[in-house]
Amino acid sequence: MSDTIVAPESSAEARVSHNPAAWTAEMVRPTVDAGVGAQASFLRKEFDLANVGGNERLLISAQGLYRAFINGKRVGEDVLTPGWTCYDVRLSYQTYDIADLLRPGRNVIDIWLADGWYRSRMMWPSSNIINCWGDKIGAIAEIRGDGLDPILATDGSWKSGLLPILKSGIYFGEIYDARQEDLPAIGGGEVLPFDKSILVAHETTGVMELEPLPVVSSFTDEEGRTVYDFGQNSAGYVAFTVAGEPGAQIVVDHAEILDKHGQFDRASLRTAEARIEYVLKGGDVESYRPYFTFQGFRYARITIEGRAEIKSIASVPVSSAAHPTAAFTSGHPLVNRLVENTLWSQRANFVEVPTDCPQRDERLGWTGDAQVFAPTACYLNDSETFLRKWLRDVMADQREDGAIAHVTPDPTRMHPQAAPGFFGSTGWGDVICVIPHVLYEHYGDASVFEETLPAMVKWVDFVWSISDGPIVKPPRGWGKRGFTFGDWLQPSGPSVKPLPTIGDDAAATIYLYISSVLTARAAEIVGDDAVAQRMGERAEAVKKAFMREFVTGSGRLAYDDQTSYALAFMHDLIPAEHVEAAKGYFKAAIARCDGRIGTGFIGTPALLPALVKIGETELAGQVFLQEELPGWLYQVKKGATTIWERWDAVMPDGSTHPEGMNSYNHYAYGAVCQWLFEAVAGFRPDPEMPGFKRIIFEPTVIAALSPVAAHHDSRVGRIEAGWALDGNKVAYDVSVPEGAEGLLVLAPDYRDIVVDGSSVLTAADGGKTTARLSPGRHEISFRVQGN
Missing domain, CATH: 2.60.120.260 (Galactose-binding domain-like)
Structure with a gap:
């Protein structure tokens, strides 16, 4: 069929x-x-x-x-x-x-x-x-x-x-009585x-079942219940066969982790029952898997009431992202597992809408999470129709004054008394401006702007209206008009000496600038000159105001934190005369964190790209590869098989974070994979020729990652890039699909460049060296200074 x-x-x-x-x-x-x-x-x-x-x-x-x-x-x-x-x-x-x-x-x-x-x-x-x-x-x-x-x-x-089916629910699970x-x-x-x-x-x-995950181990707890480990956190359900007497009952509970003592730990599910109950009709072997629910879990605990025996059991993941379109490998096993964890978090949270988590009493389409993760999502899976469909719901939930809901589909639009003012956060609502551009650059279809431009304009006008001007001053209270989540879940450092974090006003103003620029570009692409001019002028006004308000005379940013510098550098919000000083302050902010991450949801995707942009490649590699808390590889060393919501979801002593909000399957921090593809492997779409019709190849060589290999199945075909380091010599091989062209871009400190056997003259002005690449495979070599 x-x-x-x-x-x-x-x-x-x-x-x-x-x-x-x-x-x-x-x-x-x-x-x-x-x-x-x-x-x-x-x-x-x-x-x-x-x-x-x-x-x-x-x-x-x-x-x-x-x-x-x-x-x-x-x-x-x-x-x-x-x-x-x-x-x-x-x-x-x-x-x-x-x-x-x-x-x-x-x-x-x-x-x-x-x-x-x-x-x-x-x-x-x-x-x-x-x-x-x-x-x-x-x-x-x-x-x-x-x-x-x-x-x-x-x-x-x-x-x-x-x-x-006696009862079913998204959070509840399902009760099935085979006798009926x-x-x-x-x-x-x-x-x-x-x-x-x-x-x-x-x-x-549609949401499809993926290949079942077999049991990798099991044990019996003190109450005689069997706990099965499927080796991978995912979203889906168990499928089992059972034999027994009529009326015997199989009860399945789910968990993402075992606690520090090796016991089944359901705390991250909060009040979501996530429970399956199956009543046997008796006789022959019976098979069952839920019909109308799903859970987020790695472990399943089976309680048997009456006479019955489980004959087989498997975890069946489900996802709208069923067919990966990319891969990244390196010489660093923890990094390879990090990429795999990100892929699994996307699978688990791309179930009809891009959700925050698949396990607890939430599972909502949080706009901030999707906003930061969208570029990575589009590498790892063909996400065009998935995200365009969801953007239509984002627009359906947009309020009359232009505010974008915190989650979409938004239950509070139908029931505002349940969570008053559940909309309008900068960094979250900017999804309406960010994701259309991500889709345009990855897939080359400008019609996304025709759909979304009016909503983009309404959003930018809303953010401007919060404080009636270019500096946005969000209220602190939840539910207040213009409340912002800011740099959500940023590490705070030791309580006796907390680390600085970006202020809500700086974060909101930066995002007003970002969305104004993006809206102006969208308007220009679809030929709406009036909107393009108005949004362009607004962006310039915000930029000037930011420089006056948040950049000191010495080049230090007002909040002096990693997120402030990362976002400001990425979006060219630091005056030219202060760039060198700001670089020093940026590096100092990282040093104060002992060389570790000091960013949350909105700062993390910008951190490593900003360091590379200012020429601090070695520092970017050190921050990325350090294995202590907080850090990407810390999670992997702690046994994570998906991305965590909190950097410290599991503490160094093995205990879990004490807060009630603690998910082990949240893709937001997996946004770093965009950097792995675009900077480390070194390929990205050119916004001037979107849809990968022109591919920019600009590798960032980090010795500890050698050898690197990556590919992406784009609309124009498979793109490949990989490099290996031998001493200070790099062999960089790339593949440009038919119907596309490539542009090689190499940093000023990459020397002795050879492309397909021919030497390439390095840029005379000390800038980046470029070379055109035709469709096909290319062998490139160069030397890295300092290695």
């Missing part, structure tokens, strides 16, 4: 080309449904076919989650359908080829329904939102052939019944009021 989910590249296509002119079907509710948290239900219809034409397809969506079966066989292979959007504004539908499931004569279709994101509990207990987008689940479906009229459509004549399989249809169908114009063809790939 072929799954033909369509993934158009723009909302116009989604709404016009792939959205049927008229749906005959209605949104239908099972009358047996008893509400949120109750036993799941199904809709059923029997129908007759004179023959099967071969082109039959099912168009289907739901309020809640659905899974469809025709003549007892599953439709499609994707899970958690119809996915997660701002359901009141946009509801995805899927299209499947189903001819091979149909037969002449009598047929039956079943549509299983469950709460899903639509009405499961959302957010943490203080918010405790249920029935977020509605309190009635339902399905809308049509079977179409070659004719104009549908073969079958949901309406009030459909029957309904109860499923063996094949229950009869005892109810009917109720047509619900529903605006069919909000239906859009599914805009990206």
Whole structure:
């Protein structure tokens, strides 16, 4: 059976080309449904076919989650359908080829329904939102052939019944009683009021099951429960086979880690039950995996009540990022594992929307996390349609005054009393300006700006309005208009002598500048000269104001911290006459941290690129490769298999961080992988010829990483780059795909440059040396001074 989910590249296509002119079907509710948290239900219809034409397809969506079966066989292979959007504004539908499931004569279709994101509990207990987008689940479906009229459509004549799923929820998990399989249809169908114009063809790939992870070890705890270790933290669920007596029960609990004593530790899940209960029907070996939930876990603890035996068990990851498009390896095993950890964190958190974490009572589409991680995401997986789909939800959640929600889809837009003012943070809301540019540079499609430019302008105007001017002074209180998270989770150093951190005003002002520049560029690309000029003038005003307000006469930045210097250098916000002095202050800020990271969510992606930009390559390598807390490699040495939310999620003594907010699967700090591809391996798209039509090759040689090899499968083909260091001589090999061109850029201290056997004259002015590269493979060599 072929799954033909369509993934158009723009909302116009989604709404016009792939959205049927008229749906005959209605949104239908099972009358047996008893509400949120109750036993799941199904809709059923029997129908007759004179023959099967071969082109039959099912168009289907739901309020809640659905899974469809025709003549007892599953439709499609994707899970958690119809996915997660701002359901009141946009509801995805899927299209499947189903001819091979149909037969002449009598047929039956079943549509299983469950709460899903639509009405499961959302957010943490203080918010405790249920029935977020509605309190009635339902399905809308049509079977179409070659004719104009549908073969079958949901309406009030459909029957309904109860499923063996006694309860399910995104945070809760699932209870399944196999003794209640094949229950009869005892109810009917109720047509619900529903605006069919909000239906859009599914805009990206579906959530798919990945290769199962086998058990790598197990042990029995003091209470006789078996704990299975699958060796990898991931998002998904367990699949098991079991044999036993009727009524015996298998209870599965999940955890990301074991504590310092080697015991099962569920603390990072907070109030998310993340629990699976399976009741055996008895007799033959039974197989089960959850239908309408997922968990974030590495370990599963099995409690058996009654007589039963687990015959086999595996962890089944699920993800919208199922096919990697890049790889990076080096001569440093911890770095290689760091890249692998980042890939797994992307998989676990790219489940319909880019979430912060997959395990606890949150799992929300935090805009700040996605903003900093998007470039890395686009290297590691083809993320274009995934992020464009999500940006449409970001725009749907944007408030009238231009504020962007902290999370999207945003439950608080529907329930503002649950978390008042849950929008408008700089660094987070700037996602509406940053990600469109990331997509444009990686994939070369300017239509993303046509969609997002109005929202970008509204956001920049909102940030300016916080303080009515170029210096943004966010209020400190949560929920206040313009509150900012700042450099979230920045290490603070010893409590007796805390390290400085960037102030909210400096961080917000820098991001106002960044977004003003990006909005001006977007407007220029789509030909909106008026907006380009206004945003360009605003950017210049912010830049001048920043220099006056936050750069002292000696070149020291006001807050004198790593994030301030990193962002200011990356965006050229330091006056030319102060650049050399500011470099010294930047290095001193790192020295005060004992050569370690002093940045949080917004500063970390800029830290190493900024050091390379100012010529401090050796220092960048030292900061990156140091293995103590806080540090990227510290996590790996502590056994991490995904990226942590906190630098110190596990303390040096093996104890866990005492705060309640402690995730072991957060991709934000994995944004460093962008630097590994673009600086260390040394390839990136040229913004002037986006979509990798021109590839800039500019390697940064860090001796401890030799040899380096990387590739990326771009729209124009596979890009490859790698280098090895022998003494002070570097052999750098690259591959430019057909249809693209390359530009080699080498730092001033790289000498004796040879490209494909021919010497290249170094830049006479002491600047960077450049050389054009045609499609194909190229062998480059040069010498590194000081090595």
